[in-house]
Amino acid sequence: MYFKPLLYISNLLHWLLCPAYVFIRRLTRPFIKWILTRTTGLCELQRLCYCEPSGACRILGLEESLKNSKSVKVQKLLKFLDLAAKEKRLTAAGSGQIISKTVETICYVKKIHQGVHQPFNKLLGESVSVIWSLKQLLHDLESIRTTGYDSSNMEHEQKLLELWTLLMPMTELESRISNSWKDIGFQGDDPRTDFRGMGILGLENLHFFAKNYQEVALQVLSHSNHPKHGYSFAIVGINLTHLAYTLWRDGTAKTHVYNICCHQLQMPGPTLLHFHRFYCYLFIEFDKLWMSEKPPTIMEFGRIRSQFENHIRLLLANPNCMFKLNISVEHV
Known part of the structure; x- marks a missing residue:
């Protein structure tokens, strides 16, 4: 289980190859996105929702795609979601409307017809909810971590x-x-x-x-x-x-x-x-x-x-x- 030579070799290869991979990926990503959008008729977010399996593969892809978006409206939306997570507004009562508006805004920016792509609405909404629920939880963990033990409590x-x-x-x-x-x-x-x-x-x-x-x-x-x-x-x-x-x-x-x-x-x-x-x-x-x-x-x-x-x-x-x-x- 803990095979040390293999672990060291793997870590070394990751350290050597990761920077080169990241650079090449950043260089070619816009061109590849353009080709795929033209050939499939789907934006990157739609391809991720429809083609990637449920779980980390899909959600990590969507998270990266949203983060790298050059749309001013999308970036403004992400800041709004970050603030909602910080203020702990993603509750059972309040998150539904926030997520719904988020999906609506993204569909408007990407020119996606919500009535036609209803599965996309659901999959994107679920993924967005998971991403920003985690961010909200991290704020909660930080609050607990920075609360010192009080013997009078x-x-x-x-x-x-x-x-x-x-x-x-x-x-x-x-x-x-x-x-x-x-x-x-x-x-x-x-x-x-x-x-x-x-x-x-x-x-x-x-x-x-x-x-x-x-x-x-x-x-x-x-x-x-x-x-x-x-x-x-x-x-x-x-x-x-x-x-x-x-x-x-x-x-x-x-x-x-x-x-x-x-x-x-x-x-x-x-x-x-x-x-x-x-x-x-x-x-x-x-x-x-x-x-x-x-x-x-x-x-x-x-x-x-x-x-x-x-x-x-x-x-x-x-x-x-x-x-x-x-x-x-x-x-x-």
Whole structure:
């Protein structure tokens, strides 16, 4: 699964060839678009909707096509959608009209007869909804990430204590400030200090994993307590929150996000639940890698973590990529 030479060669080829490919593609793209439009009678957006399979292939293509549009009206429309996502207006009640107006505007600019191309209206609307729902979710994630753990906030405190109960069901916590927190992988007597890097998002991820996949979380925790090859469960979990957030923020995870939305028929777009499940997948897979590597010391964490990230990025580079938790509680 983790074949290092192949991974290094693949990354090297990508680094060498990608700039040349991008340059040639940008140079020839307008000419190819003109030829295809003249021969098919369909604009690029229509070709993508009708010819590309549902999921990342179609949505990524539409996203790039809209981004590269030279139409002033289309660019103005994209700014409007970005603002709507930032202001969190893509709600169950408000997104319908926004998406409808978006499709109407694009059809007007591209001279597409909506009555004739009704399937196009539906496919474009669904894709636009997914794209900007993800952008809105990223704003939500940033808000959670930048919210620091507050020990005076009862909701934060309750969730932290629930985390202990879920991971240590047979052991009662002596007190809120206790050396016992190290048993589940925190660094000191007060876990609050360990959440500084990722804010409350780190706690939200750990709590979701422990609550919704408790049996698996307890198994991973037992691995982390291995006498020779152990690691700090909570600290690694927070580090993986950073990895998950980075992959979503820089767009690498779009293949998974777009595919999972279409596969689970959960249009119009991703939710916080999708991010939590993505995080759980990373935690489980990282634990598998760690235990297979059997590192002699925790000082190997940097190397293994880097190896793991490279592997995940390589998988996500495949437009058909879709991570699924192959465990009995997948429906949670």
